Amino acid sequence: MAEAGSFAEKVKQQADIVRVVGEYVRLKKTGKDFSGLCPFHQEKTPSFTVSPLKQIFYCFGCGKGGDVYNFVMDMEKCEFLEAVKLVAEKCGIPIPRPKERSPEERKENQQRAVLVEMHREAQTFFVKQLQGTLEGKAARAYLEDRGLDKDAVTRFGIGYAPSGGDELLRHLKSKYNEKLLVESGLISREQQGGRLFDRFRRRITFPISNESGKIVAFGCRALGDDQPKYLNSPETPIYSKSNVLYHLDRAKEGIRRQDFAILVEGYMDAIAVARAGISNVVASCGTSLAEQQIKLLARFTRRVVVNYDPDAAGQSATERSLSLLLEQDFEVRVLALPPVGDKKADPDLFIREKSADEYLKLLKEAPSYVDYLISRARQMDLSTGEAKSRAVNFLLPYVQKIPNRILRSEWATRIAQQLRVDEPVLRAALSKAAAERRGELKLQPELVGRAAKPVERRLIRMLAEAEGFRQDLAQRLQNAQLYHGLETEKIFAALVIASLSGQPVQAAEVAAVLQERDRRLLFEILFEEASEPTWEEALSCIEALQHRQAEQELAEVQRSIEASPTGPDLRDLLTRKQELMRRLAAAR
Known part of the structure; x- marks a missing residue:
């Protein structure tokens, strides 16, 4: 962990943020800085600024800001370590090979590599069985009947597992021992007798790849009436269903580019949508979306269109998925496809x-998840107060998950109108849901810039940039508690801690510990035009804060005197008032 941290610091010191950002944004030199159109929101006038001196960026429009890693993480929707790797590659900095911690870890890594290779060989075997055998002819006919031509079959690596029961086993056992064969999930063992046999038999095979494109599992569909209809690989050292989304390895660039993903149930649905020219589609491979799958998706986007099957299981899966997605603050729409003739229609x-x-037309018109849920509720019996109560109770948990309080209130009102909820008790329940988001303690502060006094702005700038006297300034501010009670107190506190640490102050690291509006204010101050700071100016700013502090204390003392003109503390208050008045007079 320490090695990763030191390498990240080395890369950051050597990286040029202007060069890295310039790969994504057309930048123009404006004075000491560079500016361009913000890549994080739509704008016509540039409000996005990059400072080569401070090695930070900031958008005055949307408030995004940080260092080179923050920028790459936001652009690529990746985690910190991946951002370090990407920046290193962009700057031509060699990436050290990670050290394996123990013989056990080396053994596990070797085992995973062998299992990945075994799946690659199984994929080659399944493809040959589909394309080059007599038994595969029926599977080819089935796929053609489903609209999948040879190009589509090749593009998505579709294969066929023969019916014999041991053909893949015979293909693999000359290279791999029994333990590895069973651990791969490709081969099963009888509970009685211990005989080995192929897990997948007489099935169409769909390779499931991890994010980097390596095949780690298979999803299989029975060719005939065999049960279960769908059979996937079991959990193995290289595959956990909850950590993989089908087609993500191919879809991630489209998801990044379009900033939303289409979530479908199965392989055939994902393939059909992708073949329609819509690349940003992934499948959860079943009716249960896992929390880890959502976190995986969040690396690429926070916007999802859920398009599960329209049957009862699909509707239940949609509602479960909505709960999980909303808890992760996703923006969600739902596409419920109309029937085709007398058939309920999945995407395929x-x-x-x-x-x-x-x-594509229906996809663009897909309604918000709340509209979808209201339409679901309106399908219920609403003829009695008790029935309306059930419908409202169905909707309440989703209303509570809406992140924004104003939107919650609007949706609560809309639900009441559309369901014709007139009963005071039900309206009160909706109002309460609108007012109290589960797990939310208070409203987020408005994310707008605040006015900070010029002297505060100047001192903040000095703490961030004045290498020669930053520590002395921080010590004086801390000793006199001059920033306590200021609107900018948390910014001062973070900068003082960083300044007294003895290490160079990194603006992006200071910003990372601040709440959103303090973070935005800090970046705005750092990007203001300003002259070189001097110690004399710093002392003048300290005096100004001391003067303001004395004025505020004098006002408090005067209020105390007026509130209790005959109180026991009157003499002390009058003495303190005289001291403060003398101090203020001397400062003029």
Whole structure:
């Protein structure tokens, strides 16, 4: 961990933020800084600024700001360590090979590598079985009937597991021992007798890849009436269903580019949508979306269109997924496809029977999840007060998960109107849900810049930049508690701690510990035009804060005197008043 930290610091010191940002944004030199159109929000006039001196960026429009790692993490939707690697690669800095911590770890890594290779070989085997065998002919006919031509089959690596029961086993066992074969999930062992056999038999195979594109599992569909209809790989050292989204390795660039993902249930749905020219689609491979899958998706976007199957299981899965997505603050829409004739339509059927253009049109019109849920509630019996109560109770948990309080209130009102909820008790329940988000203690402060006094802004700038006297300044401010009670107190506190640490102050690291509006104010101050600071100016600013502190204390003393003109503390208050008045007079 320490090695990773020291390498990250080394990369940061050597990286040029202007060069890195310039790969994404067309920058123009403006004075000491560079400016351009912000990549994080739509704008016509540049409000995005990069400082080569401070090695930070800030957008005065949307408030995004930070160092080179923050920028790459936001642009690439990646974690910190991945951002360090990307910046190092962009700057031509060699990346050290990670040290394996123990023989056990080396053994585990070797085992994972072998299992990945085994899956690669299994994929080659399944593809050959589909394309080059007599038994594979029926599977080819089935795929053609589903609208998948040879190019599509090749593009998505679709194969066939033969019915024999031991053909893959015979293909692999000359290279791998029994323990590895079973651990791979490709081969199963009978509980009685211990005989080994192929897990997948007489099934269409769909390779499941991890984010980096390595095959780690298979999803398989029965060719005939065998049960279960769908059978996936079990959990293995290289595969955990909750950590993988089907097609993400191919979809992630499209998701980043379009800033939303389409979430479907199965492989055929994902393939159909992708073949329609819509690259940003992933499948949860079943009706249960896992929290880890959502966190994986969050690395690329926070906007999702859920398009699960329209049957009862799919509707239940949609509602479960909504709860999980909303808890992770996703912006969610729901696409509920209309029937095709007398058939309920999943994405695959809809695109085959209708068209890709019709699907794309409905995708663009997909309503907010709240509209979807209201339409679901309106399908319930609403003829009695008790029935309306059930409908409202169905909606309340989702109202509580809306992040913004104003939006919660608007949706609560809309629900009451659309469900014709007139009963005071039900309206009160909706109002309460609108007022109290589960897990929320208070409203977020408005994310707008605040006015900080010029003297505060100047001192903040000095603490961030005045290498020669930063520590002395921080010590004086801390000893006299001059920033206590100021609106900028938390900014001062963070900068004072950083200044007294004896290490160079990194503006982005200071900003990272601040609340959003303090963070934005700090960046705004750091990007202001300013002259070189001097110690004399610092002393003058300290005197100004002391003067303001004395004025505030004098006002408090005067209020105390007026509140209790005959109180026991009157003499002490009058003495303190005289001291403060003398101090203020001497400072004039």
